[in-house]
Amino acid sequence: xxxxxxxxxxxxxxxxxxxxxxxxxxxxxxxxxxxxxxxxxxxxxxxxxxxxxxxxxxxxxxxxxxxxxxxxxxxxxxxxxxxxxxxxxxxxxxxxxxxxxxxxxxxxxxxxxxxxxxxxxxxxxxxxxxxxxxxxxxxxxxxxxxxxxxxxxxxxxxxxxxxxxxxxxxxxx
Amino acid sequence: xxxxxxxxxxxxxxxxxxxxxxxxxxxxxxxxxxxxxxxxxxxxxxxxxxxxxxxxxxxxxxxxxxxxxxxxxxxxxxxxxxxxxxxxxxxxxxxxxxxx
Numbered sequence: 634x635x636x637x638x639x640x641x642x643x644x645x646x647x648x649x650x651x652x653x654x655x656x657x658x659x660x661x662x663x664x665x666x667x668x669x670x671x672x673x674x675x676x677x678x679x680x681x682x683x684x685x686x687x688x689x690x691x692x693x694x695x696x697x698x699x700x701x702x703x704x705x706x707x708x709x710x711x712x713x714x715x716x717x718x719x720x721x722x723x724x725x726x727x728x729x730x731x732x733x734x735x736x737x738x739x740x741x742x743x744x745x746x747x748x749x750x751x752x753x754x755x756x757x758x759x760x761x762x763x764x765x766x767x768x769x770x771x772x773x774x775x776x777x778x779x780x781x782x783x784x785x786x787x788x789x790x791x792x793x794x795x796x797x798x799x800x801x802x803x804x805x806x
Numbered sequence: 807x808x809x810x811x812x813x814x815x816x817x818x819x820x821x822x823x824x825x826x827x828x829x830x831x832x833x834x835x836x837x838x839x840x841x842x843x844x845x846x847x848x849x850x851x852x853x854x855x856x857x858x859x860x861x862x863x864x865x866x867x868x869x870x871x872x873x874x875x876x877x878x879x880x881x882x883x884x885x886x887x888x889x890x891x892x893x894x895x896x897x898x899x900x901x902x903x904x905x906x
Contacts, residue, residue, distance in 0.1 A: 742822070
C-alpha cells in the first residue's frame with residue numbers, strides 16, 4: 634500500500650507539473666518521471682511485460698521523439714498574448730470552461746468509483762509471463778498484430794511525407 | 807493491498823489531468839503530451855482490470871495502445887513541424903485557415 638501511494642503520488646504530481654510547466658523540455662522530462670512511476674505501478678499489478686515496454690517504448694522511444702522535436706523547433710516558450718502575470722479570471726472563456734469541466738470530470742469519476750461495488754482486492758494468481766503473452770499475440774491476436782505492423786508502416790511513411798521540406802512552398806516564399 | 811478501485815481512481819485522476827492539459831494549454835507539443843497522459847491513464851485501467859480478471863489480455867491491449875500511441879506521436883509531431891514551418895508558431899489559435 635505504501636508503494637502504491639508513493640508511485641501514485643509521483644505519477645499525479647509529475648503529470649500536474651507537466652501541464653503547469655511553460656517550457657516544453659521540462660514537460661517532456663517530467664512526463665518521463667511520470668512514466669517511471671506508472672511502470673512501478675505495473676510491477677505492483679504483477680504485469681512485468683507492461684512495465685518493461687512502458688520504459689522501453691514510452692520513456693525510451695516516444696519521449697525521445699518529443700524531446701527531439703522540441704529541440705528541433707527551438708521554441709521553448711508558449712507564444713500567446715497571455716502573460717504569466719494575467720490573472721486566471723481574465724483568461725479566455727474556453728480555457729476556464731475546460732478547466733472547470735476537467736475538475737467536474739474528476740468529481741464525477743471519484744463519486745462513481747467510490748459508490749460502485751466492484752469487488753475490492755485482486756484474486757491471487759500466477760504472474761503472467763512474457764512467454765504467455767507472446768504465444769497469445771501470435772495465435773489469438775495474430776490479425777490485430779499484423780494490422781499493427783501495417784499501421785506503423787503507414788505512420789512512418791506519413792510522418793516522412795508530412796515533415797518533408799516542401800520545395801514548392803519554399804520557392805514561393 | 808490496494809484494491810481495484812484505488813487503481814481506477816488513480817487512473818481517473820490522471821485522465822482528468824490530461825483532459826485539463828488539452829483544454830488549458832495553448833502549445834501544440836504540450837497538448838500532445840497531455841494526450842499521452844490520457845493514454846497512460848487508460849493503460850493503467852487496462853492493466854488493473856487484466857489483473858483483476860486474470861490472464862494476459864490486459865497487457866496485450868496495452869501493447870496495442872502503445873503502438874497506436876507511437877504512431878500518433880510520430881504523425882502528430884510531423885504535422886507540428888509542418889505547421890511550425892509555415893507559421894513560426896505553436897499556438898493552435900493561429901492555425902485558423904484551412905488553406906494559405
